[in-house]
Amino acid sequence: MKGLTIVLSLTLALVAGCNKPVEGRPDEVATAVHSEDSFLSGFDGVWATTSSASTDDAETVYRLRFAKNGSDLVMDNHVFDAHVIDVDTVNQTVTFQTSGETGPQEMLTVARVVETKDRGNPEAPFTLRITFGNGQFSDLSFVRRLMPQDVQFIAEARQSLSADSEETAEVSQSVETSDACADQTSFIERTTCKDPALKEARAGFESAFGDAVMAHGQEAGSSMKAAQRQLDACASTECLQKTYAEWTKYVHENYPVHATDAE
Known part of the structure; x- marks a missing residue:
């Protein structure tokens, strides 16, 4: 009986260790693990900003189609010359290197965001947060799949x-x-x-x-x-x-x- 108690204790400890969240990860970011290809395709679609700098501004529309060998990131009519440099399926982010004609290269990161209660649920609805080179970000909501x-x-x-x-x-x-x-x-x-x-x-x-x-x-x-x-x-x-x-x-x-x- 004593031996059974020890085995159960060790099993519970291992399970608790597996469920421990990754340190330093924002609580609101989705954490379900996917293959890189399916993870990237999950971003595909038409997205729009959920808030603007002023009430007179029209929302910004993004058309996204991500793949490791070539991605499309179009903001309204502006095409980013973007190349995937990191796919983090744990922290649910994709980071791009973007290059301008006159300025230096910048990094741009897109993250999937879910409600705290839905963390770990790969089927949970999510929004996106796109963070630009200077740290400013825009929150995006889903409009439709790519037509x-x-x-x-x-x-x-x-x-x-x-x-x-x-x-x-x-x-x-x-x-x-x-x-x-x-x-x-x-x-x-x-x-x-x-x-x-x-x-x-x-x-x-x-x-x-x-x-x-x-x-x-x-x-x-x-x-x-x-x-x-x-x-x-x-x-x-x-x-x-x-x-x-x-x-x-x-x-x-x-x-x-x-x-x-x-x-």
């Missing part, structure tokens, strides 16, 4: 990113033919297509905001939306040139990207 229209949106956003990079390299070269420019559907695109100086100004504007969003998150994203609204209201080349220049200067002054952040 064919969302997949097409991601593809078009990536094509736009590639096209913008090519345009930046070709700013000093000849302007596109008038027929090609006439195919553009908006005043901004048609006008910029014909003017190398505007192309260069837009490239600087987009690069500055891209780095700012990676480093400062939703705060910079709200400014980017305000800038886009002002650009959409322009009806002349002079207005576009001035708006690009003023917002690029504003971003550099208010959303600095420090070289030490890359270390």
Whole structure:
């Protein structure tokens, strides 16, 4: 009988040790362990911020599709050049290295978050928290799974990113033919297509905001939306040139990207 008591005591002690939480892990973060592939696919979908810097700001929409060999992370119309560097299925996080055209590399982390009472339940509903390079974060709620229209949106956003990079390299070269420019559907695109100086100004504007969003998150994203609204209201080349220049200067002054952040 005494021997049985000792065996039961040892068994209970082992079970208690297995259930001990990992030290240093936030209580609200989900802790169910998955294979890396299934864990990453659990982030896929359309997500939206649950709060904004001000009540006048529209919510930011994220389209996510994660995989170790290539991930898509699109914030509104901005595509992050993101590469997975860590998949932590215990603490339920994915960390990316993002690189800007003018600034240093940044790390961006996305975490699954569940209610404390649901910790350890892989079927529990969850939200996401995306933390940017400077420590600012945004909380995201699920909108829907990725639909064919969302997949097409991601593809078009990536094509736009590639096209913008090519345009930046070709700013000093000849302007596109008038027929090609006439195919553009908006005043901004048609006008910029014909003017190398505007192309260069837009490239600087987009690069500055891209780095700012990676480093400062939703705060910079709200400014980017305000800038886009002002650009959409322009009806002349002079207005576009001035708006690009003023917002690029504003971003550099208010959303600095420090070289030490890359270390």
